[in-house]
Amino acid sequence: MSMHLRTRRSIVSAIVGAILFSTASAFAFDIGSLLNNKPKEPDKFAVIRVDKLASLMADPNSHVNIYDANGWGLRSTAGVIPGAHLLTSDDKYDVEKELPPAKNAKLVFYCADLH
Template identity: 40%
Template sequence: MKQSLVSFAVALSLAVPAAAFACDGEGHAAAEPKKVTISELAKLQAAKTVRTVDANNPDFRAKNGVIPGAILLTSSSSFEPEKELGADKTQKLVFYCASTMCGASHMAAARAMEAGYADVAVLPDGLTGWKKAGQKTVSPKPNS
C-alpha cells in the first residue's frame, strides 16, 4: 500500500508540470510553431512574403553561411523580439538553425510567439537541409 502511494505521488508530480506546460489554461494545447519545408520557404522568399530568421551562433554562421536576407539573431534564447524582429507582429517569420538535431530555431520561435508574433514557423531541416537541397547561402553580414 505504502509503495503504491509513493508510486502514485511520483507519477502525479511528473504529470502535473508536464500538463502545465502543455496547456494554455483554456483547454487548448500550447501553440507550436508551424513547420515549413525547404521548397515552401524558397517560394515564400521568391514572393517576398516572409522574413527568414537565423537562430544559429556566429561561429556556425561564419563556417556555413546563412540563408540570403536572413535576420541574424544575437541569441536564440535571449534576443529582444521587438528590437531584432521589428514592431510588425503580423509579419510571417520562419526561423531556422543548423538541422533537425538543433533546437535553437524552436526556442527562438517560441520566444517570438510569447512576444505576440502571430505568424511564426520553423524550417526543421535547417541550414544543412537548405544547402543539401541546392539552395543558395551567403556569408553572414551584420543586421543593418
C-alpha cells in the first residue's frame, strides 16, 4: 500500500472517529440530562370552540383577553371579534408591550389560515 493511501486512510479514520466521539458524547449528555431532570410542566394550551369563547366573553368574571393575529387585509374583509386586541404581527409582536403582564392571564388568540 502506498504512503499516500495510508495517509489518506488515516485522515479519513480520524475524521470518522471524531464524528463518532462527538456524537456519542452528545448522546451521553442528553441521556444524563433526561435522567437528572424532573419532567417539565406541560403547556396549558387548548383549542376552544366559538360557543365556548362566546360564553367566556359574556361572563364578566372570566377576565379573558382576546387577541387577533390576522393581518390588516383580512381584518378589513372578515372583521374583528368585538373587544379583541389587534396584534401588530402574527409572529413577531412584542410580548411585553402587547400581552398582559400577569402570567396566569387567560389568553385567546385567533387567526384565519387561508392556505
